[in-house]
Amino acid sequence: MIEKYMRESLKSFQAYVPEPDIYDIKLDANENPYNHSDEFLQELKETITSELLTRYPDTNSVDLVTEIADYWKVDSTQVICGVGSDQIIDATTKLLLNPGDIGLVPTPSFSMYKHSICLNHGEAIEYSLTNDYNYDIESMIETCKLVKPKFMIICTPNNPTGNIITNEQLEKVLSHVECPVIVDEAYAEFTDETAIDLISKFDNLIILRTFSKSYGLAGARVGYAVSSKEIIDAIRLCIPPYSLSTFTQIVAKTSIQGKENYRKYIKMLKSSKDKLYNILCEKKQIEKVYPSYANFLLVKFKNKNVSNKLKEESVLVRDFSNHPLLTNCLRVTIGTETEINRLLDAIDKL
Numbered sequence: 291m292i293e294k295y296m297r298e299s300l301k302s303f304q305a306y307v308p309e310p311d312i313y314d315i316k317l318d319a320n321e322n323p324y325n326h327s328d329e330f331l332q333e334l335k336e337t338i339t340s341e342l343l344t345r346y347p348d349t350n351s352v353d354l355v356t357e358i359a360d361y362w363k364v365d366s367t368q369v370i371c372g373v374g375s376d377q378i379i380d381a382t383t384k385l386l387l388n389p390g391d392i393g394l395v396p397t398p399s400f401s402m403y404k405h406s407i408c409l410n411h412g413e414a415i416e417y418s419l420t421n422d423y424n425y426d427i428e429s430m431i432e433t434c435k436l437v438k439p440k441f442m443i444i445c446t447p448n449n450p451t452g453n454i455i456t457n458e459q460l461e462k463v464l465s466h467v468e469c470p471v472i473v474d475e476a477y478a479e480f481t482d483e484t485a486i487d488l489i490s491k492f493d494n495l496i497i498l499r500t501f502s503k504s505y506g507l508a509g510a511r512v513g514y515a516v517s518s519k520e521i522i523d524a525i526r527l528c529i530p531p532y533s534l535s536t537f538t539q540i541v542a543k544t545s546i547q548g549k550e551n552y553r554k555y556i557k558m559l560k561s562s563k564d565k566l567y568n569i570l571c572e573k574k575q576i577e578k579v580y581p582s583y584a585n586f587l588l589v590k591f592k593n594k595n596v597s598n599k600l601k602e603e604s605v606l607v608r609d610f611s612n613h614p615l616l617t618n619c620l621r622v623t624i625g626t627e628t629e630i631n632r633l634l635d636a637i638d639k640l
């Protein structure tokens with residue numbers, strides 16, 4: 291019945307469906323595998339009061355926004371929070387697209403960009419990374435001039451390929467492109483680079499960050515954008531009131547205050563990634579492992595259907611093998627030592 295009334299463009303729309311939570315080893319979503327400290331959890335418990343639950347949250351997340359702005363040394367008018375950076379991607383897309391307008395997105399990259407554009411009545415046009423998955427700066431600028439999008443997205447480090455755009459390369463893009471440029475830095479804590487400093491120089495730059503990855507707060511759902519006051523005020527138009535629960539605001543604020551703890555995890559994950567990279571490069575089942583600046587590795591296997599075989603060993607990774615530019619490729623999140631050992635055992639059984 292509903293099909294008759296649905297929007298035409300959604301009739302063939304493929305929703306993003308996460309895998310069921312039935313596997314022992316979950317290396318498919320780039321989450322942080324380490325537990326939060328008892329002190330952190332205790333601090334959260336102590337902040338929960340009845341009033342926090344009965345009253346609506348602070349719609350502008352003022353305390354959290356101030357904490358983030360202080361951290362980045364920007365004005366608090368330059369920051370907005372959302373229910374994950376997914377909500378900010380959606381809000382920005384809503385803000386910028388008239389029906390049929392173009393959003394320019396990288397490929398291969400994070401699938402939610404195209405989803406958001408489609409759900410917001412736009413058209414996603416893709417620009418390709420190079421054969422070894424790097425940003426091709428000249429071609430990006432040319433494509434942008436040609437298709438005249440309402441915005442362009444750059445993901446750095448890029449999911450799922452792990453490559454980055456340097457600030458020098460980004461400056462080149464920004465100086466040739468007029469439309470808003472959204473730089474998704476979901477994994478930037480695993481590198482030492484951020485483009486936040488470029489915001490004062492380029493008024494079309496929007497940076498997205500999330501607490502879901504290095505801060506280990508995927509379950510809390512909180513992300514944010516940093517940009518000019520003018521752009522942040524405009525994005526606010528497209529975010530429903532009270533989006534971020536009081537509890538989420540407190541969790542994120544508490545974790546940013548304890549940021550030194552997270553540096554330890556980031557260091558551990560980077561070192562595990564380097565070790566895993568070297569081990570995987572030696573495996574006979576694997577054709578190539580791509581160098582990565584994030585908390586995951588893109589791995590090209592020699593054979594098809596590897597992810598199902600890993601599932602038989604109760605190891606879940608993200609399968610990209612149906613993507614035309616990612617034949618036989620799986621993305622493996624860096625987990626704990628135990629999780630990595632289970633993955634390696636499962637690969638040995640292939």
Ligand SMILES: Cc1ncc(COP(=O)(O)O)c(C=O)c1O
Nearest residue numbers: 374375376400449476500502513
């Ligand atoms: C590149 C990229 N951007 C954004 C997100 C969404 O993050 P959030 O959990 O903040 O919605 C993800 C999640 O996997 C991602 O990989």
